[in-house]
Amino acid sequence: MNNDQSVDSNSMNFKKRNYKPWIIAITIIVNGLVIVLSGMPGYENFDLFNVHVLPMMNAIFNSFTFAFLLTAFIMILKKNVKWHRRFIYAAFSSTALFLVTYVSYHFLSPSTSYGGSGWMAGIYYFILITHIVLAAVIVPLALITVTRAWNMENELHKKIARWTMPIWLYVSLTGVLVYLMISPYY
Numbered sequence: 755m756n757n758d759q760s761v762d763s764n765s766m767n768f769k770k771r772n773y774k775p776w777i778i779a780i781t782i783i784v785n786g787l788v789i790v791l792s793g794m795p796g797y798e799n800f801d802l803f804n805v806h807v808l809p810m811m812n813a814i815f816n817s818f819t820f821a822f823l824l825t826a827f828i829m830i831l832k833k834n835v836k837w838h839r840r841f842i843y844a845a846f847s848s849t850a851l852f853l854v855t856y857v858s859y860h861f862l863s864p865s866t867s868y869g870g871s872g873w874m875a876g877i878y879y880f881i882l883i884t885h886i887v888l889a890a891v892i893v894p895l896a897l898i899t900v901t902r903a904w905n906m907e908n909e910l911h912k913k914i915a916r917w918t919m920p921i922w923l924y925v926s927l928t929g930v931l932v933y934l935m936i937s938p939y940y
Contacts, residue, residue, distance in 0.1 A: 773901035791860040808859035813933035815852035820926040869939040885928040
């Protein structure tokens with residue numbers, strides 16, 4: 755079936771769309787922003803509000819994402835597609851809010867270093883590095899997964915969702931752990 759062929763499903767006519775250019779663009783923009791901001795020094799004298807509240811907001815949004823994803827997973831196991839979809843959209847929304855606060859913090863503030871040592875530092879850096887790598891990977895994975903659902907490519911959606919869901923859950927949970935471990939050093 756090509757991208758221009760109309761499909762009739764559940765008494766609704768729709769066209770299968772090609773989301774690939776959008777997925778590529780969004781992935782490049784999001785991951786590019788994070789890379790660029792990680793190398794910027796931040797503003798030393800930004801005083802409109804306490805920017806150190808933003809990492810806490812990041813952790814809160816990651817917590818919501820984790821809860822929404824877990825609930826979406828439970829809903830799909832119960833074959834409740836309607837509520838599964840709603841919780842996936844909620845997870846995308848909380849992730850988008852996370853991204854806004856994350857980018858804002860890293861634009862407005864210098865980087866914070868982890869101050870711990872010994873085995874705790876090893877655990878922290880393992881969690882941080884796996885979180886960063888998988889956070890970059892989850893951007894296109896989540897977008898591909900949702901667009902396959904939009905195009906009613908259910909089997910392809912299920913195949914990729916088996917990878918996307920656990921990775922996204924890991925990224926959202928480790929985002930909270932990273933915050934808890936580094937928060938004493940802000």
